[in-house]
Amino acid sequence: MKKLLIYSLVFISLLTFSIISLSAETTTDITTENTSENISETSRTYTYTSYDDLLNQIEEEVYAEIYQDVYEDIYQDILSQVDEDLYTQIYADIEASLNSRFTELSMVNDLTQNQIYDVVEIANQSVVGVETYLDNAGQAVGSAVIYDYDDINQIYYIISNYHVVEDGNNYKVRFENEETVVANLLKYDEEADIAILSFSSVGLEGLSAAILGSSSDLQKGEIILAAGHPQGFNFFNSITFGVVAGLDRSVSGETITYIQHDAAINSGNSGGPIFNLQGEVVGINVLKYADEEIEGMGFSIPIDLVKDIIANQ
Template sequence: MAFAAGMSFTAPAPVMAFGAPESFAELADKISPSVVNITTSSVVSGPAQAGPMVPEGSPFEDFFNEFGDQGQGQGEPRRSEALGSGFVISEDGYIVTNNHVIEGADEITIEFFSGQKLPAKVVGTDPKTDIALLKVETDKALPFVAFGNSDLMRVGDWVVAMGNPLGQGFSVSAGIISARNRELSGTYDDYLQTDAAINRGNSGGPLFNMDGQVIGVNTAILSPNGGSIGIGFSMASNVVNKVVDQLKEYGTTRRGWLGVRIQDVTPDIAESMALAAAEGALVTDVPEGPAKEAGMQPGDVIQLFNGQEIKDAGDLTRRVADAPVGEAVPVVVLRDGKTETLQVTLGLREEAEAKTFPAAQPGGAPEAKSLDLLGLTLEPLTRDLRDRMGLAPDDQGLVVTKVDPMSEAYTKGFREGDVITEAGQQKVARLSDLEARIQEAKDAGRRSILLLIRRDGDPRFVALTVN
């Protein structure tokens, strides 16, 4: 092989590989006393399986079916038991577990590693992160563990899970962090994924780092058969720690509330708005609330919240939730190509959640004709259409009466009954308004136009190609 004269080559830096620990025994000895088994009891009205739930096809299934329901009549009220795990976080008896472990329970019994059993009471729960805080009363100090910083965990780091899998008692499994920042179905999800064995009964148990600190609460598994296949999810400790502090102080959560509807900035939306990057949270609606009082508007792109960069809508939601209620925080938005800083005094989400966000009511006079454009058949809102769709008398915009199933609009979710209220971040009431906005986008050299649509009052921005 020949090399050109004068050129030099540098070998890549070696990657350090670390083998598995020689043993997890010392760590297991250290953490075991703080881990607990949780048994819950409740009265159910129909046939129920007494004892621990096991996956279908499990070798333990026949055992529990044979001995679990003896002496119980069909359809009669009966007491049902379920099992889970948890861990002690203070010497005076505070215990963390999953909300779904204790939900609906009449009695909660904690079994410690020593074999001691104590009744527990619920201090508070947070269904949104599936976290519950319990308390036992005891005269002696209990062994406990501390939370670690889940943000420091890297993919590939060793972890240890401990709990009560399938009702078999205290059990330890080891693995690595397989992935970070996983989202399942919750608004505030931030899961660590691990291949450490997690099964039914492990729910609510701790996931430890090698220093014996809790960096996750084992919550869910992905499995076709109910057993571990090496895909488990633990709610990150940095989420859990904040929730636990609030439950301990208030008995409930206290999350910040900005008062906006938002969505991610996709690449096509970024192009249609002439944004440099597909980042930030795009505001689709601003009902009555803190953001509106501070001057925020639909179409604003939130780029910074309280000095922290915002990557997407989920990022903003989590940062707002962690922010102090009742205090003003700076929010930097991009509007019409310029940045503005708004001072928003956050409200309390728990008080605002029950309120229904009203739909926007743009003004203008409609036309009486239809138009086929962008794969959509559109008509201005008439009195008859408003009545049929249950809209307010002064709601205006362009209603979608047909969608070409082969069009980009269909692929991006447009359906009959959707109402377009804005195009190019300007209100539209006439068909000619939309045609004018499309022409303006073309004249500006843009390949797409941003449309604001509403379905059952829920707003969403969608970018459609115009060239």
């Protein structure tokens, strides 16, 4: 800081010298038309056109030197206070903050993945296949989900699509191990494309009813998982991932509105459920748009409508 005092004194001296010189000059000597003089002092040369110009040059030079000196003094003073321990602490604090953020992201990812695993387990226990026959001739295959169990009579109840069963007069429920049991068609709603069937649980293990959720609680962008048997039973109980793309969608030729989603579904998925991440059934897959220019447009019957059909018929 001594330099600051020295430069200040120099500036004041130069300013005083300039004022004295200015007051000693006559007005005729301070013209700028033909004036261009050099002053050399302590190896410094100034080219000026007036005393104001000279003062400005001196002021700028002295200010620049004082500023640089002050900056260096302050900078070195700060550095002298920031020792290695403080550097280490700053680094540790930053590292801990970043690790905390990464941990939070990892926890969110782990939670979502664990929810998906839980839904897969529910699907493994509740999603079955449906075979439709006209007498002895096979007519169609599709998917279904167990939604209720009567433990007194040992009967499971399943939801599927009406178009899966409409061309037959007898039915079977098929399991992943390729075993089958006889199923009974209990009711259907042709307009909504919903069929309700039942089958006996005698001798069966590893099955459980899925919980029917509420489609009215769904939001656009919500994660869903579709379960079913695309292209038949060789791909039994496949799980695909998607999001709700739209709600209350109208489809040409249909009288009800649907849940639109982008989880992959294909022929054979008909009658299969879509689950939310809580493992609740929120829709029943029924159709998709199939075209070279269209991808990821699947449609499901809202489960609230299905629950009304179950309750009212």
